[in-house]
Amino acid sequence: MEEEWNLWPDGEFEVDFTWAKFENAKQLQVHWSCRVTGGDRRGEDMAGHWEAGKRITRTCQGIITCDVDTCSIILRPQTTAQGISGQLLRRCRCNGRLIHYPCEVKSTLHKWSGGVHYSNLGSHQHARLTHILHVTPREQARFEEIVTSHPKTRALGLVVGVPGIYGPGESVADISPVYLNTDRVRKERDKIKKGDGQGGDGFIAEFAAFAETHTDFVVFSQLGAVTVICMQTPFMASQLLKTELITSGPVNGLVSDAAHGWWLIRTSLLIITSVYCVSLCCWVPAIFSYSNGATAAHYECHFYALLESIAHQAELRKVEITDELFAGIADFSEAERAGFCAAFIRFWTLRPNNTRTSAQLAADFEKIYRGCTQHFRAGVTRIKKISGVIPPGEADAFEFRVLALLSAADSEQFQARADAVIRDFLKTESWLGWWMRKSHAMMLFASERKMDPEIWDSIPDSTNAEEALHWKLYCAAGRNHGLMEGLHSLFAVAEYYQRLYSGTIVGVPIRHGQAEPWKVIAQHIGRTKPGRAPNAANSRRKLKNDGRPPDTSAELLGKLKSGKGASKAAPHSSYPWSRNSCWLDSSLELIFNPVMRDFLGFSSRHTLPGSASDVSNALSLQRDSLRDHIKACRLIRSTNSFESIIAWLPGVLKFKRDGSSRLAESYFHSKAVSIRTCAGTKDGIAKHVQISGKTSTRYVHTLYASKCKTYKQSVKQWLRDTILVNKTPALMPQCWRVHDGVECCPGTADLVSFTIELPIVLILEVQEEKDNDWDFPGSLKIPGNNIADPAVTYDLVGRGLYSRSKSHYVTRYCDAEQSAVFTYDGKKNGGSSVREHGGKAALKTHLCGLKIDTPPTFTTSIVIYHMRGGLEAQQNFAASQRLAAERIHRFGFLNNPLPTICLQRPGFDRVKDEDRFWLKNPYEARTIDYIFNAEDAGPEDHVSVPAGSPDIDKADSSSGEENDSTSHDDEDEPGDENASLKSNNSSNSTTPCPIHCYGCGQISDGDDDPEQVQCLSCGFWSHFKCQPNADEVEWNDPEVIFTCQGCRPRPPELYVPTCLDLAVS
Incomplete structure (x- = not known):
């Protein structure tokens, strides 16, 4: 059978398959739901004829459909009578009754020595199943091709369409309906990315194939507790030895450092030693090493392979092997230094002409090993910013005096300068003493060095070149690689430099402009980048290795005594989960915390008499009563339904129309106004303005991905722009005067809208979209419109977290002092909140910021802020915004609180409602229009007052x-x-x-x-x-x-x- 196997076999036919074709067809899988039974015991798999072979029978189970004519759902029957009976007891998704339509079509497979004989007996008289389980080999191959071509695209992206230059491209769902299931796609993708899962044997086979394919790339490998794999191409090895000293700058020698982000396992390192290539005018890797740790033994393997490679190149070029060939620079890691020293001793000990002892070799090693000056300078910058160690007014003096140690003429002057620094800045003694250790001082300070001055000046004084190479590797091939993926990527990087070199030596341009332009910049401003000014913020380091002395506040100042007593914040009883109540429980918990800060009476909830279970039971009854009320307001489908966490609140606040809930509404809502301006035309249409006659109310502010990009993920920038009165107008596509799609004014129009009243409890809803990650600070400070106006400050209260896979909400919040972080999950702890990490969780890691530590599968749904100062602060802000709107836009607010707005610009008359012909119902519109009257623009200008407002003479x-x-x-x-x-x-x-x-x-x-x-x-x-x-x-x-x-x-x-x-x- 030459054509591809059809997974919908139908009709009566017989066909023979060889064993190879049988396996290629995935053992003749079918889409029909079939019950599989064996044949008689007389058949044998290796019979000489198919009729005597082993028989397998497949019986089609038909389909299950609904008795509703308009329902098109087809269910896949299970393969047993009991299972089908259980299916029929349930209802269809449309609530219809399920009906099973059996099918007795059988197919038989006879396995014999020549292959498989397939017989299909009958035609299927029912529809095909919509729920299929299998894919053809061709479909499987196409799926694997898409996944391997887009390894960074996750399951949802594969279903939507793989990313391309012009948007999403081909979707895996186009291959087969099987791949509409995102979970199935995720599982199949993981299988491809993780390989065949053969364990250790599979890895050994894959690694052996890699070494065989890339001959001579793996120069050393050791598997065990200390696992190191060293890699090097012939081109990389050829760059290790220079025919003559490079005199254009300190670019001789070896630069070594370890990259921590290359491998997926964070304890694994990529150790790289680089050399400068004159032809390429850049540093190139000379040897790569995978290391499963950072001990001296790991570094010894790397450096021994490096020294052997240098010696081999020297022998090929008939160059004498001396210690100076191994001179280089590294950081101050004790493990790296010890590993290099051990490799140096081991290398010379195994040489036949060696006459030095191990002690002599260790002493000679100190003459070829230099430390990174930039690490020392960064430490100085870090120390001078610790006000408890260095008084702020003396920070510059401290920096000048410590850096002078680098240029001391001799050891005596060096010691004198160091003693003076310790005398005047006593708390730096342990830090500076670390640098002054003999093993460190000889690597860093010119007066203490043992290296020959000529070699010292010919090699770099920092490892910046190697760290820059790490960044280049990340840009080229990404981070977090699995072992084999990372090895293949390293070979590709090595090939990249080989191609650059091959192109350069024959005159192929590899760049535009001058090579190494930063050197020119450094000559002009003293540093390679303007952003690296002396006062620029130093880079943040997440981890501290053993290559740094004690240089933090905690290490130098010791444990400071706190002026405050221990926080009294403690978990409290809350609402136990019941009948999908997590959406209401979480929202009530979030609302309670900011409200409690303004109304001390709410704090009595913490001291309610009775046990914790009594409190939870009482709260549960109140919660259920509120849920019944929400249902009565027709805001939810039923009292058992799962709802959005905060969507119910605006409806409840607005339910009473008699004004009794106005104060409660103002606690949660914000009010905004807008003004549109059109310049009119030169041929008769005067300038005109439209304002909102009443303020627009909003209870929940939704943060979208489009806003996230506009405001660079900053909630603070978004909020400031929202309230800014004196902002740049936004250009509108056309004037608002449009009647039945016909443009009535061709003028240019713009729009300004701003918030004039902020809520005390600010509710931010994060839309569940891609690239919609916002930075939520611990506090939002909003300056007033005038210098005299007090600033408005919002404090972060908590987050509502949602898991789509679990259909569940939980709450993360902090106490009023922001000293303790709690998590509330109604399904756990009897409905009580718990302190995160035993009370050790920090606000910046578990509540505020761009990324926080959340429970698995949970993401941020809403964020709650509380206005510091409560009602008084809210009223002060509203008054300030009103004055700013009056001053800048000439608004007038005729009632309090703000039901009617007018425009008080000179020369503008209100357009009568009956003259607003472009509106379908101008009398019910929430806007007011004005038009410029040149005759009224002089001293006789008058106020334009909305209809129905008090008359103004x-x-x-x-x-x-x-x-x-x-x-x-x-x-x-x-x-x-x-x-x-x-x-x-x-x-x-x-x-x-x-x-x-x-x-x-x-x-x-x-x-x-x-x-x-x-x-x-x-x-x-x-x-x-x-x-x-x-x-x-x-x-x-x-x-x-x-x-x-x-x-x-x-x-x-x-x-x-x-x-x-x-x-x-």
């Missing part, structure tokens, strides 16, 4: 007579800034709410003080005495021109770097 500019102003109950109501303006030196304005003094903050609608001056820009009045240098100004002089603080240009020095809010002068 305007000054009669034509008669010059003063009218009585209309008084209002709301003292925060802005005045008519566009009423008839008098000269700057006049007072007694008759406009409503004329006083808006930035000096004292008074906003009033009466002329209670004759000592007032009017702003030429906005028309508001201010007190003489509240102005700077008031006594030096003749306020009644007609030539005096006054501009209030709100309208003055802001001096550049008041713009605070990295702060989105600008302070006024």
Whole structure:
């Protein structure tokens, strides 16, 4: 049978297969659900004819369908009568009754010496199954090809479509419906990535095949407790020996260091020794070593292979083998130094012409081994920033004096300088003493060195070249490799450098521009990168090896006595899980913690009389009562259904329409306003504005992946931009005046929207999307609009964590002092919270930041913040935002709390509702439109007031007579800034709410003080005495021109770097 086996065999036919074809067809698998039975005992697998062979019978079990005509689901029957009966007891997904349609089509397989004889007896009179289990060899091969071509793409990406330049490409689901199952794809992908799973024998075979394929690449291997595999190509070995000294710079010798991120197992290292290649103008690897540890024995294997390779090259070129050929630089790791020394002694001891003892060889080794100066400089920078060790005012002096040790002329001067440093900075004695050890000092300080000065000056003074090579390896082949994957990747890197060298020697360009441009930069500014300024933050190190002295606060200062007593934070009883209640339990737990900080009465929950189980039972009853109420509000499907963690809250808060829940709503909601501006056209359409007539309310702020990219994962940047009043307008695609799809105004429009009121409890929902990881800081500090305005600070309370695979929510939160972290899972501990890691969990690792330590499969769903200061802080912020909106956008808020908004810009008239022809129902619209009237733009400008608001009398500019102003109950109501303006030196304005003094903050609608001056820009009045240098100004002089603080240009020095809010002068 030449064509591929059809997994849907149907009809009556017979066919013979050889054993090879039988195996290639996966033993003739079929998609039908079949019960397999054996034949008689007389058949034999190796019979001479198929009729006498071993017989296997497959009987089709038919299909299971639903009695609902519109349902298209087809279920796969089980292969036993008992199993099918159990299936029929259940309901279909559409709630219909399941019906089994049996099928008696049989197929037989006779196995004999010549292969397999297959007979199919009958045709299937039912539909094909939609749930299939097998794939053809061709489909399997295509799946493996896609996985191996995209090793970094996970199961979901394979199903959606492998990433390409223009978006997702081919999906594995196109190969077979089997691969629609993401879990199946994940399992099959893991099988391919992990190999055939043959254990140790499989690895040995694979490693042997690797060594045979890449002949001479593995130069040394040792398997055991100390496992080391050394690799080197002929090109790498050829670079170890230079015909002459390189005089263009300190680029001679060997540079060695270990990379910790190459292998998947974190305890394994990739040890690399590099040399400088003159032809390529860069450092190239000379030998790679896989090491399953970082002991001296591991390093000895690496360096012994290196020394043997250098000796072999010297013998080929007839160069005398001397100690100087092995000179190099490394860090101060004790294991690395001891391993190199042991390899050096071992190498010379095995040489036939060696006459030195081991002690002499150890002494001579000190003449060829140098330490990294950059490690010392980084240590100095680290120490000077510890204020408990170095007083802040003396940090620069300390750095200058310690670095002077590197240039001491002799040992006497070196010791004198070191003694002076220890005398003046006593707490650095243990740190500096570590560097002054004989074994370390001779590697670092010129006055203490044993290396020949010429060799010292000819090799690099740091291992930066090797660390840069590590980064290049990561960029080229990635990190976290399995053993064989990593070995193949190393060979590819070695081949890369071979290709570069081969191309360079024949004139093929391998780069644009000058090689090693950082050297030119270093000559100009003294360092290779501008960002490496002396005051730049030093890099963070996660792990401390044995190559560093005691140089941290804990080691130098000892354990500091805490000025505070032990935290009284303790776990408390909460809601035990019941009937899918985790969504409500977790949200109530998160809401309770910030509310408790504002209302001390809630703390009594901790001291409720009775046992913990009594408290949990009481809370359980209250929780169930609330769930019944939520169901009565029609916010959930049933009291047993699984719901979203916080979606119920807005509905409950808004359920009562009589205003009784307004205070509770304000505790959780934010309010925003927006203003759209269109420039109009030159041919008759005047400039027009649309504002939101009422504030828009939001209870939960959703963070999307698109916002995550825009704000660079920073929640702080997102929140600052949300509340920023004086922001750059966003360009709209077109003007909002569109009627039935027809553009009524071709002008250019823009939009500004900002939050004018923030909640006390800020709820952030993280949308479950790819690349939607946000950085949640422990506190969010928002500067005020003015210098005098207090900043608003949000403290992180907790996170709601969700597991899609478990359909379950848990809560992670901290106490009010942010000193203890708790996790609450209603299914565990009887519904009580527990302290993370026995009380040792840190806020920065378990609650705040970009990545936190979460339970397996759980991700962040919501995050809760609490406004420090509660209601008072919320009201202060809202007042500040109102004033900023009045000053910058000329908004007017006519009622409190903010039900109606108007625009008070000079020259703008409100468009009547009946004239807003572009709206389907202009009378019910939540927006108000204004249009510029050039005739009203002069001194006779008036306030545009929304319909239904209190009337505001305007000054009669034509008669010059003063009218009585209309008084209002709301003292925060802005005045008519566009009423008839008098000269700057006049007072007694008759406009409503004329006083808006930035000096004292008074906003009033009466002329209670004759000592007032009017702003030429906005028309508001201010007190003489509240102005700077008031006594030096003749306020009644007609030539005096006054501009209030709100309208003055802001001096550049008041713009605070990295702060989105600008302070006024």
